[in-house]
């Protein structure tokens with residue numbers, strides 16, 4: 001097939017053309033780069049050839065064979081930039097016209113001496129424009145120009161007929177095209193992006209081998225949802241720090257793209273922009289509604305449970321409790337604040353959010369005041385860090401942002417759900433080891449069952465919930481002296497001893513300090529109608545049981561010598577009923593095997609929630625009776641109709657078939673996976689007939705999983 005490639009296309013592109021959408025042939029495709037997969041093409045216009053980099057978003061074209069050696073392609077979006085004094089074409093978009101074709105013409109490598117010779121001229125031009133960018137007139141000029149360009153496609157100018165002689169000069173007189181953040185890459189020389197600042201980091205000073213310095217970063221979001229971090233050092237900080245305001249929209253150009261520093265940068269972009277003194281940052285005076293204020297990627301709390309440790313994510317929930325701020329000593333001896341609050345969402349779970357430092361007094365204080373006034377606010381967390389120290393929790397980092405009662409559809413839906421049902425449904429926390437891997441459901445046991453069923457004797461610990469009453473608390477050695485230093489964002493907590501100088505010494509941290517922390521190590525006897533047992537409560541559960549910190553209690557007993565108040569405090573919690581979440585595991589003590597029972601959470605019995613739980617249980621029994629009755633009268637033909645009774649650890653004899661759990665959930669077995677939004681136990685099991693549907697769905701599952709899937713979708 002005869003094909004006419006666009007004559008002189010290569011020299012035109014190198015001269016600055018970005019508009020002619022030429023037809024060229026790919027002569028070679030080469031995979032380069034080790035960390036990042038990149039393709040280099042050799043392009044030909046039948047007379048000249050030149051190397052081109054393929055933007056990574058087009059990598060699939062090569063992988064799927066749409067673009068290969070021999071392909072004739074039309075370049076749609078492209079740009080030529082200088083990398084280490086070499087001209088490189090960057091292809092941002094293209095179409096394959098003919099997938100495979102013989103080499104056309106007899107092309108030779110393009111000589112780029114002309115283009116290189118003109119480089120000093122172009123530098124001079126950009127230098128001048130840089131000088132004036134801070135003045136208002138310049139800002140207006142750039143942003144006005146910017147508004148007249150459509151992103152991605154609109155060219156900066158019409159190429160002159162003779163590219164060779166005037167191209168480079170013409171190129172620099174025109175403003176760079178605005179491209180999506182997602183299309184940025186280091187091979188583009190000239191680009192501009194228009195984006196909103198979504199976060200601005202603090203100015204930080206550092207000291208390293210090359211001396212003192214300062215640095216700050218900010219995050220950008222554009223109308224295509226692309227995000228990227230921008231970092232400035234030293235003189236560049238002085239130039240831009242005051243200009244950058246969170247929420248404002250800027251056109252930014254002439255920065256350096258480098259691989260993102262993933263340790264500090266959680267944005268979904270492999271690149272990071274480093275601004276230079278020649279970079280331009282121009283405020284767009286008019287509000288651009290096409291660029292969102294903030295981009296969230298909210299993850300339900302049920303997903304945080306399986307999220308990787310240290311991963312960064314967004315979460316939104318209702319703040320159901322706020323603890324007071326407590327001072328914590330950092331490893332460097334500086335004191336900081338910590339404040340723990342609990343978030344609950346429609347997945348029926350709650351998670352601990354730990355605020356650090358400034359967050360405690362700013363948003364934390366505000367949240368406490370709101371919650372104290374009896375209102376449960378919505379809190380959106382942008383970029384929280386997952387911690388798996390005990391269960392899963394989320395903590396703030398320096399780039400975290402908190403939004404109280406944000407005006408977004410997610411927030412409104414959550415509020416609506418909470419006011420309608422969420423307020424009255426109990427939620428399980430995924431924090432503090434409450435829900436270790438595997439056992440997602442609360443398993444109710446009686447005290448005697450712990451022994452009778454040999455809990456804790458398998459490889460993995462057993463996690464159960466026992467409703468029991470405290471009958472005795474050992475008061476000697478109720479706490480220990482602990483290291484208050486922070487290791488990362490958690491407290492060391494190792495037992496410390498007093499050195500000769502009366503200072504405390506931590507072997508792990510290898511440091512001394514004036515004051516130590518006190519942490520509970522509480523031996524508690526609990527009992528229910530079936531028997532009694534000893535359990536151990538550590539810091540948080542100790543506080544839950546006694547209602548005060550170990551340090552307060554220690555000071556009361558040993559510093560103030562106030563035995564009366566100490567005894568009063570202990571007696572005050574005797575014969576109180578709690579829902580104890582217990583971890584049960586057999587451990588070796590010397591050569592003796594002993595079952596160790598640890599309280600991971602102690603909740604005072606909420607009688608309303610407990611009554612609902614019991615009512616649900618009664619309802620379940622009734623429904624099973626009804627079903628059995630019905631079965632006896634009209635026996636089924638297939639045995640497969642029996643719902644799968646899974647999990648030997650489920651205490652109650654009724655287990656709804658997995659596939660239809662949401663239609664009849666006993667509160668104790670609420671499986672979040674099958675628990676659809678806004679559904680309540682009351683609403684779900686309002687009619688006893690729903691169980692029949694559930695069984696028939698299980699029937700179908702035994703026969704045809706695909707049908708059952710759609711059925712279960714219809715049911716939930």
Ligand SMILES: [Zn+2]
Pocket residue numbers: 483484485492493494506507508509510
């Ligand atoms: Zn320590």
